Amino acid sequence: MTRIEIPRDSLFGTENLPYGVFSADGAEPRVGVRAGDSVVDLAVALGDEIFARPTLNAFMARGYDFWVETRRRVTELVTGEVPGEAVHPVERVRTHLPVEVADYVDFYASEHHASNLGRLFRPDAEPLLPNWKHLPVGYHGRAGTVVVSGTDIVRPSGQRKAPGEDAPSFGGSRRLDIEAELGFLVGTGSPLGSAVPVAEFSRRVFGAVLVNDWSARDIQAWEYVPLGPFLGKSFATSISPWVVPLLALEAARVPTPAQVPEPLPYLRESEPWGLDIDLSVSWNGEEVSRPPYREMYWSPAQMLAHLTVNGASSRTGDLYASGTISGPEKAQRGAFIELTWGGKEPVLVGGAERTFLEDGDEVVISATAPGAKGTRIGFGEVRGRVLPATGA
């Protein structure tokens, strides 16, 4: 037996304890929990085969009471003694996609982001469309191209047509962008024909991850009418490997900004489920933005209620993301199209003026939030490097 040393200011202390899927020493991927700079193999430490699997899905499907009980046992373990063979230094493990994603939905829940994009795309009209303050606008993305942090991103090819051009041309995207988002993982699904009330959010959602919703703005601009984004988004969506349990985010709860007009009854919440999470976006190692999640207009509970209000079922492994997180300040914008105002106001990266992503660029999104007992907890990071287009 051994004791895990957790550095005093670790963002992965006992108030966090995120879950992920890791492999070490050539073994098969399995579920682990991160404590400080260690990863604990839960199948070995807790003796439960539900953790000897390559995704969190079976664990998540067991439901809320099992999540609470597991967190209690894990806390006991990492504050007491653990079998030595269950403990791996984090720098010695490889992390994998933590879940098998069922359906992936992307929302558009930041008023600042939606207003900025409205001004950029429709300069002569009201920035927000009439539906925006009545419902969390969203759409389905491609579940099969959700990848784990560290996966290289091949620049997508496709049809692009600049406003002045007569016809589209084919080639690698010239306006490759990021979107810094938070993603929520459904643990316990709901049947076809029934809606999930806002109050059930915390019993159905297992945890949260960071999301980089890579976006090819030129492909998107040409294709997106009238059925929405498709190939401009579907080439890759990266998520962070450590799933922060919703149970660890109680101390981060804050009210959302005031919602006016008052939403319809199915979207009204009696308790706040906005989240006080600070994100950071780094471009080739330089921080270029600090998006504040607390500014998001629609709450994660409202997004889930809306997603199911038409009777759509939900499943273990459903991932829904917030949409780009942008605050009111320029340095709080979570997409480069906003940060550089459509490419017209470059930012300095490594001393050079930059607008969209170049081959070889690397983007890292990280985040922290208040944890219980005055601590801070971390989400780790979602990282990706751009590789040149192939076959264009």
Next chain:
Amino acid sequence: MTRIEIPRDSLFGTENLPYGVFSADGAEPRVGVRAGDSVVDLAVALGDEIFARPTLNAFMARGYDFWVETRRRVTELVTGEVPGEAVHPVERVRTHLPVEVADYVDFYASEHHASNLGRLFRPDAEPLLPNWKHLPVGYHGRAGTVVVSGTDIVRPSGQRKAPGEDAPSFGGSRRLDIEAELGFLVGTGSPLGSAVPVAEFSRRVFGAVLVNDWSARDIQAWEYVPLGPFLGKSFATSISPWVVPLLALEAARVPTPAQVPEPLPYLRESEPWGLDIDLSVSWNGEEVSRPPYREMYWSPAQMLAHLTVNGASSRTGDLYASGTISGPEKAQRGAFIELTWGGKEPVLVGGAERTFLEDGDEVVISATAPGAKGTRIGFGEVRGRVLPATGA
């Protein structure tokens, strides 16, 4: 051993032999092939455990050569002798969702449909948007709410706002509609970062099903800008239980309508893969439309090539549908919003004037196509009945 009697004019003769998942006599669901009015249990008849599963996915994942070989063996079986215990009368089995759907994409490939909807939704503009003849417009739908024929459809609730109203109200959809479509099932997936050329279509796509893409037009009209359809579609998509192998559709191949302007090279085909399939839409037992698949502008091979041209991976079980099939004539329109011109030109159903779906209504979509040797082959049907909204 026994011989299967196949009626001379059966739409399920030896040139069709569609696969599905069935259960009989209280046993677990497993893979079967339909021959005439019989269903042959393939795990029993061929002695291969790959068919003793509740979906076609494992079979489909084995790839093209295995599909060809299996079809050869199945043809031998049904024209020769079959173990008696492998044969079930079709009216004694229950059919199930034939695949575990990975990602679901819905296209918009009928020029007649897209033009009609353009005229209805944007009466003062060109009916087709500028991108439409350059690429197969599409979007991702909800894979988790694809259901098998026979599943009841609960009328979806949600936010609706009529043009004259100040604010949205909540309730059951007042404009519940259908879309008659054809769906294609990917058998062999493709990796992230690589595109599927048009020429690989017939080696990667396993077969086709009928699709009813139920649509709540009022929910859709209010929510769909700027990110496309979401809750107006995600409550249910029905598919037919028998998957017609692409190998059975060789005789149905026809060129698509002329494509002008010529598509970009990645969308050009050397051999035609349009399909001469006749659909029929029945509303409470009365045929109201006969949509012709041969009128579809974009071919299924072009849709798959487009779907992956940005490097998006594809997976066994991916389902992509054509979008509403409409021909040039009024009686060939595959959605009620077109057939009744936005509700302004009711059709007669059972002697009464009807526009959108009422509770208790039943819709059945069926289809036939030319088979080899001068035969005709059938797709069976996709059937669904509307139940009243709950909790509205």
